[in-house]
Amino acid sequence: MSGFLNAFGQMFDTATIASIVAGASALMFATMGETISEKAGVINLSVDGSMMLAALAGFVVAFETDIVWLGFPAAAAVGVAVALLIAFANIKLSLNQVAVGFVLFALTTELSRFMGNSYVGRPPVAVPAWDIPGLSSIPFFGPVLFQHNLIVYLSYMTVIATYLFMYRTRKGLELQGIGERPEAAHARGILVNKLRYFYTALGGALIGIGGAAFSLDVKLGWSDRPTRNLGWIVLAIVIFGGWHPLRAAIGVLLFGALQAYAINLIPEFPSLSQVLPSIPFPAMILALVVVNWKALLKWLDRYPFLRAILRSDPPTAIGTPFEVD
């Protein structure tokens, strides 16, 4: 028991919190990307694979050109390509998004292994650290938020920008409209399918940038399937976050905290050192299960305030193609 508490106590030092924030950048980008895509009505189930292939593209381009920043557009391009394929298959061909997404997950994963094989163990390229002058010297918040690098700062900005765009702009309202009531949006003169292509591609770009953030910032370099299972966690966090960017961001940090906690537990339970690092994955998905439990939701309905915070309803038209008659 005291082991659990000791490890929990360590969660509160500045260094641990700062490392959770820094390590969350890759998942932040990918989660925002998937949220945007699903908000528009298209599930990109390939995240686990497309993030991996994008991580490879980012690393390879950065490694070959020796310019770390070039890795990000390359990775974004991979994410866009996969996302557009899913959008095309669903919008134009009326194929099942989940089926196409799953096949693309398998294909991109294997492609990343095949093409990345010769890059395993190559010297890493890293995004250079850069403290924000002034802000970084604030006690506590400085080291936690402002002593990282541009990519980490960009990940906060992406979260805030996604939120403001979705809930504070006219275009954001249209985005919600094409995912909730495509017929109504169409009747109002909004080009539903064109926008779905656009937002799926935008989501794919962010998923790709998340991949590059992983291989160029979070866990440097390339190894066999480095981002394994993170994409599935992204999909879970989007639901956990109720398709809301800020709640999803909290989900990402929660997952990072779980991972840090599991690592902190290893010295207390050395015999479980092989199992503990993988515990956050089922834990996160089981958390999702609890949050979505019907009985719990019914109980929540009695407390409007809690319901607003916890309940998550998917975009009504998610997963269904929209056809103009």
Add this chain to the structure above:
Amino acid sequence: MTRTRMTTVLLPILVVLGSMAVLLLLAGTNPWDPVRTIVEGSIGWPPFEGGSGRKVGDTFMLWVPIALASAGLIVTFNAGMWNIGIEGQIIMGAIAAAFVAREVSVSRPLLILLAILAGAAGGMLWGLLVGVLRTAGGVNEIFGGLGLDFVALSITTYLIIGPWARSGVASTSGTNPFPDDALLPSLGGSKLSPLAIAIAVVALLGVWMLFRGTLYGLKLKAVGRNRPSSFLMGIPTNRYLLGSFMICGALAGLAGTSQAIGFHHKLIPAISGNFGFLAILVVLLARFQPVWVAPISFFFAMIAVGSPGLSLRLDLHGSLGGVLQGVLVLSAMLGLGWAAYLARRRATAAAESSNE
């Protein structure tokens, strides 16, 4: 009709395989070499004559879990469910079979029978859990299943380094080999077990029968096509969904059993061999037809056995086989989708011209 459908499936596949061949040529590899390496490394060259009996046996013994898992997935797909939890169901089947193999001591036939039953039961329970989460909890089966996959994987790792650790050093390489009495009887010199093959064949036939000639299968299909109307028609939809998960789970559990006591002969962390996810690709490529599952599974098993040879002989990474599988399924899917799209367009054009 059948002929056009064959061409719509085959044409895109051929086009894509052709372009892959060109890519390999550009990369300086003769595209025939990887194909031949995979065939030679699995069933031998010329097929079934030149190769080693051991490899042919391995190929058949990997066909068994892929075919079993695919048979199970046909049931859940027909019920309209995405059973991504199948990996976990295979793993729990393997764990249950391993438990019997390690802990029970009875006469050999009884021991094997018990291990098989335990494996099926283990997978069935894990499948039922996904179904209960879905029907009682309203948890999407993709995520409930994925969570249970992770749980099953953690349990295996825990057992292998913990209570079932190899004597001497605990390592993630696996448990001690099971006692000989618990292993599926095999033909001399290979792992080929007629019993395992028979079980897989019976499973495929059973699933084919289920949707060909039984009321249960028909109702299951109705539930998959349109759940609200099936419910209004008096079908207890939740019970049917649970049933489909239990059938699929049991078949997946048998796949795990075959992996544990028929192929690896011990419990290893990667006991599922990723065959659950692979089976999803098989079933999508087979368009949910049991008849097609058998040959496609065999082809995928050949790739699984033969592709390690790619890196030894041709210095190509073994994942080329996986790339090939993904490309095959994707191109077949897009090809069919494209053909259907053209047919729809022709139909609307015809309707419009007849209106004028």
